[in-house]
Amino acid sequence: MEDLARYLCDLAKRRGAEFADVRVVRRTGESVLVQDGRADKLAASTDRGVGVRVLVGACWGFASADSLERRRGEQCVDDALALAKASEAFVSDPAMIAEPTTVEAEDRSDPQVPPGAMPVAEKIARLLEYERCGQAAADGDGRFVNSVVSYAEAWREGVLANTAGTLVRSAGSRAVATCLFVATDGKILQRGTEHRGIVGGAELLRQTEPEAFSGRAATKALAALKAKPAPAGRFTVIFHPSITGLLVHEALGHNAEADAVWAGQSILEGRLGDELAAPSVSIYDDSTLPGMFGSFAYDSEGTPAQRRPIIENGRLVGFLHSLETAAKFGARPTGSARAQSYDCRPIVRMSNTFMAPGPDGVGVPLARMLRGVDRGVYLEDGHWGYVFVQKGQFICHAGQAHMVENGTLGEPLRDVSISSMTLDVLANIDAVGDDFEMKMPGMCGKGGQSAPTDCGGPHVRVTDVVVGGQNAV
Amino acid sequence: MSGADQQSYLDLATQCVEKAVRLGAEWCDVVTGTGRDIAVTIEKSGIKTADAGQGESLAIRCYVGGGMGYATVSGRDRHDIDEAVQQAVALAKEATPDPNFRCLPSPQPRPEVEGLFDDTVAGLGVEQVVAIAVANIEAGKAMEPDVNLSGHVGLSVGSGALASSTGIALASRATDISADISALLKRDGDTGYFYDFDFGRHLADCQLERVAESAVEGARRFLGAKRIESRRMTLVLGPLASYGFLAQLVAAANAESIQRGRSYLCEKIGKPIASAHLTVVDDGLVPRGIHSGAHDGEGTRRQPLTVIEEGRLVSLLHNSYTAGKAGVGSTGHGTHACGISPTNLRPALGERPAAEILREVQDGIYLESGEIRPDPASGDISASIDFGFLVKDGHLVHPVENAMLGGSIFDLLERLDAVSSDAREEPGILMPTLRIQDVQIAGAE
Numbered sequence: 001m002e003d004l005a006r007y008l009c010d011l012a013k014r015r016g017a018e019f020a021d022v023r024v025v026r027r028t029g030e031s032v033l034v035q036d037g038r039a040d041k042l043a044a045s046t047d048r049g050v051g052v053r054v055l056v057g058a059c060w061g062f063a064s065a066d067s068l069e070r071r072r073g074e075q076c077v078d079d080a081l082a083l084a085k086a087s088e089a090f091v092s093d094p095a096m097i098a099e100p101t102t103v104e105a106e107d108r109s110d111p112q113v114p115p116g117a118m119p120v121a122e123k124i125a126r127l128l129e130y131e132r133c134g135q136a137a138a139d140g141d142g143r144f145v146n147s148v149v150s151y152a153e154a155w156r157e158g159v160l161a162n163t164a165g166t167l168v169r170s171a172g173s174r175a176v177a178t179c180l181f182v183a184t185d186g187k188i189l190q191r192g193t194e195h196r197g198i199v200g201g202a203e204l205l206r207q208t209e210p211e212a213f214s215g216r217a218a219t220k221a222l223a224a225l226k227a228k229p230a231p232a233g234r235f236t237v238i239f240h241p242s243i244t245g246l247l248v249h250e251a252l253g254h255n256a257e258a259d260a261v262w263a264g265q266s267i268l269e270g271r272l273g274d275e276l277a278a279p280s281v282s283i284y285d286d287s288t289l290p291g292m293f294g295s296f297a298y299d300s301e302g303t304p305a306q307r308r309p310i311i312e313n314g315r316l317v318g319f320l321h322s323l324e325t326a327a328k329f330g331a332r333p334t335g336s337a338r339a340q341s342y343d344c345r346p347i348v349r350m351s352n353t354f355m356a357p358g359p360d361g362v363g364v365p366l367a368r369m370l371r372g373v374d375r376g377v378y379l380e381d382g383h384w385g386y387v388f389v390q391k392g393q394f395i396c397h398a399g400q401a402h403m404v405e406n407g408t409l410g411e412p413l414r415d416v417s418i419s420s421m422t423l424d425v426l427a428n429i430d431a432v433g434d435d436f437e438m439k440m441p442g443m444c445g446k447g448g449q450s451a452p453t454d455c456g457g458p459h460v461r462v463t464d465v466v467v468g469g470q471n472a473v
Numbered sequence: 474m475s476g477a478d479q480q481s482y483l484d485l486a487t488q489c490v491e492k493a494v495r496l497g498a499e500w501c502d503v504v505t506g507t508g509r510d511i512a513v514t515i516e517k518s519g520i521k522t523a524d525a526g527q528g529e530s531l532a533i534r535c536y537v538g539g540g541m542g543y544a545t546v547s548g549r550d551r552h553d554i555d556e557a558v559q560q561a562v563a564l565a566k567e568a569t570p571d572p573n574f575r576c577l578p579s580p581q582p583r584p585e586v587e588g589l590f591d592d593t594v595a596g597l598g599v600e601q602v603v604a605i606a607v608a609n610i611e612a613g614k615a616m617e618p619d620v621n622l623s624g625h626v627g628l629s630v631g632s633g634a635l636a637s638s639t640g641i642a643l644a645s646r647a648t649d650i651s652a653d654i655s656a657l658l659k660r661d662g663d664t665g666y667f668y669d670f671d672f673g674r675h676l677a678d679c680q681l682e683r684v685a686e687s688a689v690e691g692a693r694r695f696l697g698a699k700r701i702e703s704r705r706m707t708l709v710l711g712p713l714a715s716y717g718f719l720a721q722l723v724a725a726a727n728a729e730s731i732q733r734g735r736s737y738l739c740e741k742i743g744k745p746i747a748s749a750h751l752t753v754v755d756d757g758l759v760p761r762g763i764h765s766g767a768h769d770g771e772g773t774r775r776q777p778l779t780v781i782e783e784g785r786l787v788s789l790l791h792n793s794y795t796a797g798k799a800g801v802g803s804t805g806h807g808t809h810a811c812g813i814s815p816t817n818l819r820p821a822l823g824e825r826p827a828a829e830i831l832r833e834v835q836d837g838i839y840l841e842s843g844e845i846r847p848d849p850a851s852g853d854i855s856a857s858i859d860f861g862f863l864v865k866d867g868h869l870v871h872p873v874e875n876a877m878l879g880g881s882i883f884d885l886l887e888r889l890d891a892v893s894s895d896a897r898e899e900p901g902i903l904m905p906t907l908r909i910q911d912v913q914i915a916g917a918e
Contacts, residue, residue, distance in 0.1 A: 036733065038571060041811060042564035043543040046553050049528070059520065066528035066547040083523035086599045090607050092519025120567045145734030182735040182850050189737060189850040229853065232879050232915035233703040263516050264621045265657065267664075343526050386844075388859065390657050390666040391698075393875060395857040415848055417855040419877050420917075466917050468855035468877030472703065 001026070001068065002169060005161035008052055008073045013163045015081055017054035019097055021162035021301065024050045024068065025342040028115060031152035034127040042120060045154075051342040052076040056084035058094035064343035093262075098326040098333050100302060102165040107297040109172035111201025115155040118202040123151055126205045133210035134181050134218035142222040145189070146182040149214060151175070153201055158342075166302035174293065174452055175204040176441065179214045183221035190227075190414065192220030193383075193399065197293040197441025197452065220381065220400060223412060230401055230416035230469035235376045237418060237465045238369055238404065241437035242382030245455030246396040248283050249353050249444070250385035251422040253455075256285075256310045256318075257336070257348040257446075258325035260389050267392035267422055268316060275315050277426040280358045283311040283457075285320055287335060287351035293441035294351035294453040296338075301346055303335035310353075311426075322348050340449040347447050354438050355457030363434025369461045371407040372431070377467055378402040378409055379418065382440055392422035395468075417468045425462055433458030479632060479644040482506055485549075486636035489533055489558050494638055496562040498535035500577045502641065502771065504809045505531040506633020511599055513606045515654065518614060518622040520606060523599050532809055535561040536577075540568025543810065575797025578773045579639045586775075588761035591675040594648040595630045602626050605681045609654055613685035617658055620689055624654035624668070626681065635809075641772040649674050649763065652681040656688035660696055665872075667691025667841075667860060673900040674761050691841070694862075698874035701863055701916035707837030708878060708885075708912040709830065709864065712897035712904035714840040719753055719818055721846060722882070726780050726788070727813045728795035730849065737852030737882060738786060747784040747886035750823060754779050755790070757805060757816030762901020764816040770809035775816065778804050784886075790815060817901035823892035827906035830891045832867035838878070838914055839864050845878070852882035858914070875917040885909050 001024040012020035026048040033041040050073045051064040061084030065072040127149045138144055153175040160168045176197040183190055194217040198204050239247060260266040287295050287305035297305050301323050309317050321329065322337035325348060337346035357363050370378075381399030388394070397417045403410035420428075438456025486503040493501040509527040513520060531554055532545045542564025544557040606626045613622045632646035651672035658665040669687035673679040710718055730736035738746070757775035759765050768774050771793050780788050791799070792807025806813050823830075831839065843859035858876040862869040893906035 038569035039540070039567065040569070040571070041541055041543065042568050043545075044557070044560040044564060045545045046557060047545075047547045048550075048553075049547065060522035062522060062524040064524075064526045064528075066530070067550075079525050083525055083599050087513065087520040087523045087603050090520040090603060090610070092610075093517045093521070095522075120564065124567070124569075145739075180735075182733075184734075189735065189739065191735070191848065191850040224851075229881075230855070230879070232877070232913045234915070234917055263623060264659075265623065343528070345522065345524060388666065390655070391664050391874075393857070393859070395877075397855070414851065415853055415855065416879075417857065417877065419857040419875060421875055424875075464917070466875055466877050466915050468857070468879045468915050470853070470855075470879040470881065470913055472705070472913065 001159040004050065004068060004070060004073055005159045008077055009161045009163050011074060012052060012054050012077045015077060017056055017081060017163065019055040019163055020053065021160065022050065022052050023158060023160050023300065023339060023342050025156065025158040027154055027156045029152065029154040031150065032120065032123045032127060033148065033150040034124065034131055035148045036146060039124040049342040050076060052080045053345055054080045054084055055095055055097065056081060057088045058091040059084045059088040060095050062345045095324060096327045097323040100162060100164040100166055100323055103302050104167045105298060107168055107170040109199060111173045111203060113202035115153060115173060115201060123202065123205060127151060130179060130210050130214035134179065134214035137215055137218035137222060139222060142183045142185050142225045144181055145184050147180065149179040151177045151205060160300065160302050162302060168298045168302050172199060173201045174199055175201050177204055177208055179217045181218040181221045183225055185225045188225065190221050190224035192217040192224065195441060199291050199293065199295055224414045227412035227414035229471060230377065230413040230467055231471055232469035233467060234464055235467050236373050236461065236463045237376055238378045238459060238461045240380035241456050241458060242440055243379045243396055243398055244355055244457035244460050245438065245440040246382045246385040248355050248457060249350060249455040250387040250396060251394040251425055252283055252310060253285065253350045253353045254387050255389050255392065255422055256320055258319035258321045258329060259348040261319055262325050262328050266389045271316050273316065276423065277311060277314040277429055279314045280362045280432040281311055281314050281429055282356040284309055284356065285350050285353045289352050292352045292454050299335040299337045300339040301337040303333045305335050308334045320348050320350065322346060338451050340451065344449045347449065349446065349451045350444060350453050352438065352454040354455060357436045357458040358432035358434050363458065364431040365434055366459050369431045369433065369459060370404055373404045374406060376404040378404050394422060395419045419466050419468060425465065428463045429460050430463055431461035433460060435459060479634060482634035483636060483642055483644050486634045487642060489554065490636050490638050492558050493533060493535050493562050496559065497537060498562050498565060500536040500638055501534065502577055502635065502637035503531065503533045504633060504635045506631060508629055508631035510627060510629040511602050512625055512627035513602050515606050515610060515622055515624045518610050518620065520603060523603065531557065533558055533561040534809060535565040536574060537565040539571030539574030540565050541811065542568060573798040574794060577637050577639050578641065578771050578793050578803060580641050581774045583767050584758055584774055586758055586760060586765050586767050589647045589674055589765060591648045593676045594628055594650045597628055602628060605652060608682040609652065609685035612682065613656060613689045616686060616689045621657040622654055622685055626652045635772050637772060643768060643772055645766065647674065650676055650679060652684045654684045654688045656685065656692040658692045658696060663696050665692040665696035667695050672763060674763060678761055678900050695860065695872045698872035700874050700918040701876055702918045703915045705911050706914045707834045708909045709834060709837055709839045710907040711839060711841045712906060713842040715907045716904040718845045719820060720815065723753060723755060723780050723815045723818055726786065726790050728789040728791045728799065729813055731789060732795055732798060735850055737847065737850060741786045742789060744786060745784045746786045746883060747781060748889045749783040750889055750892050751781055751784050752821035753781040754819045755815050756819050759817050759901040762817040763899065765901055769805045769807045771807040773803045773805040773807060775805040819903045820892060820905055822894050822896060822905055824894055826895045827893035830893055830906060830908050831864065834864045834867055837864040838873065839869055847882040854882055855879045877915040879913050879915065885912065
């Protein structure tokens with residue numbers, strides 16, 4: 001892999017590329033799905049290939065092939081050069097890159113349980129144990145009609161080389177476990193889900209205790225049977241850390257990706273240095289956190305991982321950069337360029353994005369946060385969200401919620417979404433908690449690519465948020 | 474791809490099936506093929522990059538005692554492929570036996586579906602794809618010189634084969650080409666943003682160079698958004714919004730989800746789920762349709778299927794597994810990875826045009842585009858009005874900012890009181906306008 005990557009870089013340079021990088025990747029994966037008491041779907045995958053990106057004049061070209069054969073790699077070089085040249089005359093914003101820091105490095109993170117070391121039968125047995133634990137939560141009011149518990153692991157080896165002399169050899173794995181329980185009281189159906197994800201392998205199954213995983217998901221489904229639909233309108237809301245995570249990822253993080261900012265597609269364009277939130281609000285993206293699902297040591301361009309401040313003490317202080325956006329902004333690359341695999345170009349992505357807990361003496365305990373609300377909504381169990389960065393409008397979906405009345409948690413509400421404008425919600429944060437949780441491993445989609453990310457933060461309180469409920473207040 | 478190439482994929486698939494059976498698979502099928510694609514990215518109203526990819530893939534599915542093992546591999550390395558065959562068989566033996574598994578599909582007469590492959594699209598090079606992108610940029614900038622255009626123009630050409638232990642041996646090929654363009658206008662602190670797209674299997678079925686014009690026109694209309702107060706209003710779903718809404722509904726008629734008891738459509742078969750205005754046909758045989766094909770991912774012949782008839786849920790989408798479990802025939806909606814997927818949706822059209830339906834709305838929201846995603850189990854909806862307008866006395870007044878809609882999918886379907894007689898048509902797909910009365914809207918005002 002290493003020889004092929006170096007050879008193709010040299011070839012691209014000889015054939016006219018001003019800059020080129022080559023990613024060679026081999027991936028294997030295995031997944032197990034247990035459903036309704038059975039090992040229902042067992043799967044394996046193997047994938048390998050090479051991707052070549054070239055900069056010619058003012059334009060990028062990229063070509064990939066699902067082979068490690070030298071002739072297929074050579075064809076990629078020629079195709080990428082031809083693609084760049086075909087487009088060059090129509091470029092309005094010339095491509096450029098920051099001078100890469102030349103790195104020769106080994107980025108290897110061996111899981112405690114290597115791929116294949118845990119027999120499939122043991123994985124099945126563990127998933128069945130999770131399922132039994134969840135099923136045991138059934139009570140007199142609710143029963144389960146369906147449960148799906150799954151585990152997947154993927155091992156990835158890769159080499160990145162570029163014409164500046166960088167060579168990063170990487171190897172590592174990620175593992176995810178998910179469970180879904182569907183409960184009914186005979187009238188309605190409700191779901192409860194839980195997700196776990198790590199940089200690692202099947203040790204995830206040994207670390208994940210049934211009660212805190214499937215037991216929790218099952219309990220959520222049962223609780224939702226007793227919950228009412230949320231009210232509709234504008235409320236003061238308190239976000240559980242999982243919703244805070246969705247907020248910082250969707251509402252702010254995507255807007256802070258410098259490719260969107262440079263392209264004029266982000267509402268943060270021209271706002272660097274502005275005070276956007278209260279001084280108690282600080283938000284970071286950090287790919288150096290050990291074991292977290294969004295972590296990595298080098299990005300897909302070979303820039304070392306780092307902690308990237310986005311908002312510090314309420315002020316917008318930085319964006320997430322690739323080599324290209326760093327050059328265009330005159331900034332330092334932040335190690336935020338990630339490619340899903342060999343067949344994708346690196347684009348600017350988040351990693352682990354979070355709001356820091358309120359500083360000592362400023363962070364507000366949840367109980368005190370609640371006391372300041374006469375009538376509002378407490379949102380928890382973050383599920384999903386999306387954003388239109390161009391207008392800064394986002395949505396976050398919560399699996400569970402509660403009314404807040406006279407400073408205390410009131411009746412339970414079932415799944416509900418909230419929507420707001422990014423700049424409004426930042427400005428309307430009036431309390432930042434003194435706690436912290438980051439347990440939202442997931443795959444973030446952008447530009448047709450998926451990247452493993454995590455997000456979290458403390459509890460926060462925000463005024464004037466639109467709640468998409470079913471009934472008038 | 475030549476006939477000889479197609480035969481080579483068919484031979485490979487057949488060899489893998491035979492090997493899997495020798496290793497102990499009781500049932501087995503294999504899909505394999507090749508694809509290539511070109512994608513040109515537009516950013517800041519110029520060309521950003523041109524990408525190309527080419528690849529081959531193989532997927533094998535094996536059953537032992539009804540337990541299923543599945544393996545995929547990219548490339549055509551024979552060692553990798555042999556390993557995938559062994560993995561699939563080994564995993565099938567590890568899976569729990571499933572008495573509900575009956576059989577994989579058998580060979581069936583294959584319908585002819587015209588127009589899935591276009592030699593013109595297959596023959597396009599990057600220069601022509603760039604030219605389409607440039608035509609969009611020029612057209613958009615001619616309308617608004619400072620417009621910020623972004624998006625993609627791309628094509629894909631694919632060919633493949635499916636073989637099974639039941640004797641299925643099918644080869645097919647397809648093309649598609651598409652453009653999606655977003656337009657962003659900024660005026661004195663105000664932002665107008667919208668998008669449009671076009672796609673088809675044949676170049677002649679598309680007007681790819683016109684997409685930016687439509688996106689810019691949309692961006693102009695979305696300038697001047699305002700907030701509204703919460704209240705119950707009439708909701709009109711324009712063609713893009715109605716397509717997403719109905720696609721979610723038909724996808725929920727997935728027999729696997731219903732047999733497993735996890736869908737809001739459980740126990741609804743044969744019963745009214747919507748007003749009598751709604752009839753939806755899923756038709757995977759539409760000539761040149763974007764989701765058309767002679768057979769599904771398991772080799773079952775496709776067929777037109779009325780899913781909702783005058784408001785009543787009359788059919789579920791089946792693959793071979795769910796059909797066997799229910800003791801019915803597969804409807805031809807199986808994917809090779811054991812999933813179930815709708816094809817081309819064709820709602821029955823109403824009697825009055827969209828403009829007339831809209832004119833009757835006193836106080837409403839016109840949702841031009843937006844994701845209305847019901848909870849898969851409860852059917853509860855809590856959605857953002859991504860691209861909507863306030864409607865007063867039959868007219869669009871202004872775009873709406875930061876508003877949401879909520880309710881139960883069944884409440885919305887019951888209050889559906891009009892389907893337009895005109896519709897946006899894309900290859901295989903019909904997208905009419907729908908009107909729903911008395912929907913809870915949450916506003917930021």
